[in-house]
Amino acid sequence: MDISQYLLSISTIEDLNTLNKFFVISKLSIQASQVINDPHNRLQWIDILSKVKEIKISLEQFIQVYLNNQEAFIQFPFDTPVLIYLINRMHSSKEAKESPFRTFLRLNQNLKLNNNMFFVQFQSIFINGIKNKWYEMKDIAELFISLRSQHQLFDQYFSHYSSNVNTDDLWDMFIKLCKINAIDNVNQKHVIAILTEKIPSTSVGTFHRYTKSAKISLEEIKPEFRSRFIELFEKIFDAYVIMQFDYSQYSYQLSRTDCKDLLEVGLEMSSTNCLERSSCLLLVRKILCETEIYYKTDAQKLKSLFGNLKDFDENLCQKYAAEKIIDDEWLNDFLITNLEIWLKLDQETYKYLCENHQNNPWAIYIWSRFVHLSLSKILNNNHADILFKINDWMKKVKHHIYNPTDIFTIILVNKLFELVLIKYFRSILLLPNIDIIMNFIISMRENTSRRIYVRQINNFISNGLEKVYEVFHLKSKCSLYRDLSTDSIIRCFLPLIDLHQILGSVDPQQYKFPLTNANIDGIVALPKPKDIDITN
Structure with missing residues (x-):
């Protein structure tokens, strides 16, 4: 006996009368299947409804x-799968005044069914509803509020939602x-994990739009909820910026102007307002160090760097x-190696650098x-040649006279x-005549506004003066006197000494060549040196 055939008598439920007849036939059919006790023909509600x-x-x-006839179905009541089946077939329309989720939950409670079990089984309908745009955003948000304390379900539903909407809706x-403060400390981990995966793939223009809406929304959020919102936004912002720089397919989208705008937002919408965050550092680097591709020379790139800094906040x-x-x-990329x-840095380039730093501490650093x-x-073993050429270069670029405001020089x-x-502390006099550099060093002793090694400079000059005294006292090695016959740094120390005092404090006899007899003069073929004249 195929009981299910009797159920075919009602193929359409048009009104309440038909529905009452349906329930009568359903009860009789279920009772009959229980009497027959045929496991192959035991009816379930879903079999009947189908x-x-x-x-x-x-x-x-x-x-x-x-529910009006619930007592008649005590032995075979509606369970969660039946409600889910009915919802799937008779889903509320989008035009309904009440939230469909509120309706479903109320019906679930009227049937005295478990809410958690309902939400577990409702997920497939929810996914389909999101895909087909059955639900209003306010109703979905209300659903998330109802799931706020049920963290696993909240995570599952938010995952379903994010997988079936575009980033604008997300x-x-x-x-x-x-x-509405629907994201608590536990749920925020999952929400942020999804957003930091989805949002960074958007275009720069789209993300600018998102940041603008976030700034506007901050004013609309209750004060007690703002700190959490800023914390969440900060994580999304960091993820977006970092991905733009980590992947070449995104980095080309960011212009220096974009970076400036993002940096402003990143600092404003931050719990710490800290520039040392990795995302902010990436933006600062691009703002300062990005140069146009047509800048080919080192001078052009260097001017571009300091030009960018001049425009920086x-x-x-x-x-x-x-x-x-x-x-x-x-x-x-800017170093000169x-x-x-x-030496090719010309006067115009160096003048630009020196006149446009505006005492900006970053420019100086x-x-x-x-x-x-x-x-x-640049430095190798040929220090003397390098010093000599830079000394000459300072003259060519017209920065050869010390000026306490000439910070770069x-x-x-x-x-x-x-x-x-x-x-060269112990062999100072072996250095060439770098008069411009030495004049700067001597003058810099009075400059305490910069990180000048004043104590070391004083020691260096004092040691140089001692070497000069030794030279004039004829206490230096013979080889040094031969080296001093060329252009030497010793000339730079002469203005610092009182030569008459030095010469007046020694025995004049030291500057006279020793007397020799005729036999010695005959042996030595060289002409006898003249005495050193210390009077002129």
Whole structure:
């Protein structure tokens, strides 16, 4: 006996009368299947409902009639799969005044079914509804609120939602959930994991639009919820910026203007307002160090670097120490690694650099590191030749006279002293006549506004003066006197000594050649040296 055949008598449920008849036939059919006790013909509610081809009444009406006759179905009540089946067939329309999720949950509670089990089994319908745009955003947001404390379900539903909407809808939902505080400390980990995966693939223009909406929404969020929103936004922002630089297919999209705008947003929408964040550092590097591809010479690139810095936010330069922001690696493309290239820096280029730093602490730091790193690569064993040529270059670029405001040249000379001259502490007089460099060094002793090695400079000069005294006292090695016959650094120390005092403090006899007899004069074929005249 095939009981299911009797159910075919009602193929369409058009009204409540038909529905009541349906429930009567359903009860009789279920009871009959239990009497027969045939495991192959034991009826379930879903088997019965599947025989009905069309249901023209609402889901709520259907459930209400069932509830009105609930006592008749105590032995075989509606369970969660039945409700899910009915929802799938009789889903509320988008035009319904009440949230469909609120309706479903109320029906579930009326049937005294478990809410968690309902949401577990409702997921496939939810996915289909998102794909087909059955739900309003406000209703979906309300659903997430109801799942807020059920973290696993919240994560699952948010994953379904994010997988079936575009990034615009995903971003709008994120903003909506933040406004209603639907994201707690546990859920935020999953939400951020999804957003930091999806959002970075958007275009720069789209992300600018998202940041703008975030700034506007911040004012609309209750004060007690703002810190969480900023914290979440900061993580999304960092992920977006870092991906733009990590992957070449994205990095070309970012212009210097884009980076400036993003940096402004990144600092404004931040819990720490810290420029030292990795995302902000990436933006700063591009803003400062990106040069146009047609800049081919070292001079052009160097001018571009300091030109970019001139246009940078001066307040940031004053607020943050350059050494904590600017890494030496940033300057690699600008370094001059060959002395001949350095000597090609013309007067116009150097004038631009010296006149446009505006005492910006970042400009001063960058120039200091640039000089240090470049000289470290240029310097070889031929220190004397390098010093002599840079000394001559300073004259060519018209920076040969010390001026306490000539910061860049002072830094250059200070680095030459630090990297080269200090190594000749015990053999100062072997250096060439670098009069311009030495005049700067001597004058720099009075400059305490920069990181000048004043104590070491004083020691260097004092030691040089001692060597000069030894020369005039005829206490130096003979080889040194021969070396001094060429153009020597000793000339730079002469203005610092009182020659008459030195010569007046020694026995004049020292400057006379010893008397020799005729026999010795006959042996030595060279002409006898004349006495040293110390009177003129």
